Amino acid sequence: MEASNLFYRDPALYDAVQEDSGSAAACRALIERHRPDAATLADFGCGTGRDLGILAERFGCVGVDIQPGLVDYARRVRPALDIRLGDMRTVRLRRYVDAVVCLGNSLAYVHDNDGISAVFATFAAHALPGTLLVLCSPVSPTVRPEPATATVATPAGPAQVTIGYEWDLRTQIDTMHRRWALPSGDEAHDTIRRRVLFPRELEHYASCAGFEVLDMLNDPNAALTGPIAYTVARYAP
Ligand SMILES: C[S@@+](CC[C@H](N)C(=O)[O-])C[C@H]1O[C@@H](n2cnc3c(N)ncnc32)[C@H](O)[C@@H]1O
CATH class of the missing domain: 3.40.50.150 (Vaccinia Virus protein VP39)
Incomplete structure (x- = not known):
């Protein structure tokens, strides 16, 4: 994880x-x-x-x-x-x-x-x-019905990051899904699970x-x- x-x-x-x-x-x-x-x-x-x-x-x-x-x-x-x-x-x-x-x-x-x-x-x-x-x-939890995209400055130049959230009330885990469009042209995905x-x-x-x-x-x-x-x-x- x-x-x-x-x-x-x-x-x-x-x-x-x-x-x-x-x-x-x-x-x-x-x-x-x-x-x-x-x-x-x-x-x-x-x-x-x-x-x-x-x-x-x-x-x-x-x-x-x-x-x-x-x-x-x-x-x-x-x-x-x-x-x-x-x-x-x-x-x-x-x-x-x-x-x-x-x-x-x-x-x-x-x-x-x-x-x-x-x-x-x-x-x-x-x-x-x-x-x-x-x-x-x-x-x-972060309440955001739709993923949002922002530009972030990285050492290699600007990257686009699209972030969406998923809330599981039973476990109180807020899952953040990030999709990165990196300056190299590569894409990266990551998933961050945080307990509220x-x-x-x-x-x-x-x-x-x-x-x-x-x-x-x-x-x-x-x-x-x-x-x-x-x-x-x-x-x-
Ligand atoms: C989002 S980062 C925040 C790091 C730093 N406090 C900051 O604000 O830049 C969360 C950090 O918690 C650390 N972490 C998670 N579980 C941990 C544990 N059981 N013991 C020590 N560090 C832990 C991760 O390795 C990571 O560096």
Whole structure:
């Protein structure tokens, strides 16, 4: 499933297309608001380290990702970062941090309830009382009746990407189908399956792991409307 994601096969394309997502800035603003003295941070599901590279300008950072290709790429292009290969359901870094973050929908790639509980246990295993959790994840499905096409800039030139969604209520998996018309003239298809956790579910997983939810919002200055939200929680076991 993971290998079908074009970005995982071509991490440089991911960096180029996602560069301006603003999630590192939003995450930093939320940490400054709720835990201004935070000095250390762990990013679970850090991918290419694009957010970690920005957050490392302010915090002492460590990142973890499960995809060896992304970790290799991240270490090559961002050699100053401390990036580990690991599964956020099980990894233990043997350290505590002031802020635990999980950005860019990484949690949504864990589909089953036990796995999600295990990820929250990992967050707790790296937290001390007062540690802040900032999580960016889908809280409602993307509702779009017809596929939409957009042009995206890639290192090789403009590509056309057509994106459609399929929602399965029973499993709460939102499937994104992407068709790429690449500058080379080649076509690529990929399928991304993301688990939606509604706000009350997120609250439940957080509180079972000892986190008290402080806020859920679309970005630091926008109330929660979905489909992607920041959840901010404090470890208070
Ligand atoms: C959409 S990417 C987001 C990456 C990064 N947070 C960002 O915003 O650029 C989702 C990431 O989650 C990672 N991931 C998925 N399941 C994981 C797991 N069980 N443990 C660690 N990383 C995981 C993937 O390898 C991928 O890098």
